[in-house]
Amino acid sequence: MSTASGVNATAPQSAPSNVPRRRFVNILLGTGLLASAASFLYPILRYLVPPKLPESGGDAVLAARVSEMKPNTAKTFRFGTRPGLLVQTASSEYRAMSATCTHLGCTVQYRPDLREIWCACHNGMYDLNGRNISGPPPRPLEAFEVQVRGDEIFVRRKQEA
């Protein structure tokens, strides 16, 4: 600490009996300064951590309308702050899942020719249940619950028991 060296440089050589006293003062000053530095840096570090944005929890999101979907097609929709993928299978079933690839976070797409879900970034493949079947993805896509109410197709997180 510059405080200590500065004082030592200007003061005359102190008697050995004074050294513990000086050390005591230095420790006192040093810990005091350290504590203030910590109290100064702590708020800054906490400030730099971005606050959590409220995610759409159990709320259902309107993903699409029945009238705009056809068998063997898919549509991406906004699910909270992230994209979701709604697929109408060839047998006219609706499947919904997160569209964020579990590998490195690209947005996946439906391949009508393969009837599978494909990530263009690193050639990852998922089946229509979102299970990772080939390529680099380490985990399945998060599957969502689909509810059809009249013409509207709602998607929500699966409620865990």
Add this chain to the structure above:
Amino acid sequence: MASPVTSVRAWLDERFPLDDLKALAQKKKVPVHRYSYWYFLGGMTLFLFGVQVLTGALLLMYYRPGADEAFESVQFIMTQVQFGWLVRSVHSWSANLLVFMAFAHLFSVLFLRSYRKPRELTWVSGILLLFLMLGFGFSGYLLPWNTLSYFATKVGTEIPAQIPVIGRPVLLFLRGGEDITGSTLTRLYGFHVAILPAVATLLIGLHLALIQWFGMSVPPGVEKQWLARPAEKKEIRFFPNFVLRELMAWYVALGMLGALAALFPWSLGVKADPFASAPAGIKPEWYFLSMFQTLKLIPAKLLGMDGEMLGILAFGVIGAAALLLPFLDREKPFNTRRWISGLACVFLGYMAVMTVYGWVAK
């Protein structure tokens, strides 16, 4: 036995002139006399500027300029971001204290006549820095996009528009259009975070280099006394003695700043609505209050001239006189020296009275 610290030092010594800098710092002396305490004001202003740079950079992490986003993002900083209220409050408090310190520094230098030859350019750079700080205050005031700042900016940009010929182009330049809109916000934001800081950094560098070059001034009375009796001359070393004193003052200032920001947090106000009427009792920041009140009091017509025009002309003359003060201080052909302190006192008194008047006036 070479400890890691010594070997790092040795490595650095061969590649960086640390010892030369240290020798320079230790050789540098600072005069000590009964007015020495006034010397802390400049350093304090510099410290508060540092606080502004740091807290300003932090605010930039979350602030978004734009008429639809600015208010909300400041609200977000103050309510959602951890310690965001503290960072913003420190930025506002420090800004106000900085302007106050700059004025205090200016008047202390003026009354101690530290602007004498060869330090004229130090003074000029200081006055330019003060103008810059006022510019920072003015441009930063709009950024939260609340009612108060909206109308303060409206009035503030209207004032230079009164100047003949160049008035309108200046208004358009400041507002980025006819009215105060999102374009004004992004424009003043650009001034506040890029242009003014760049110019301020250069000017502060020049100001400090000049102070380093010529050393600290000694007031004329003390100088005379030291010349007559050299034994009374007292100096301390810049490093570590003066630096430690300075750091102690900064440490106390930091504590006070934290306390002020925590106990009197800056409020955000109501979001600006360009189609709402100006609320009653609208006022600018305190450092513009004396000018604001003067313009309010001047009659519409004075001496056959537009009253507003006359006021602005007077501010211009005062600003120019402040800038050129060292060159106005002379003994021949007229002895203006004894007038300067007196006029400065009158001016200071006027500013104080008008500020208080503006504060209490409805």
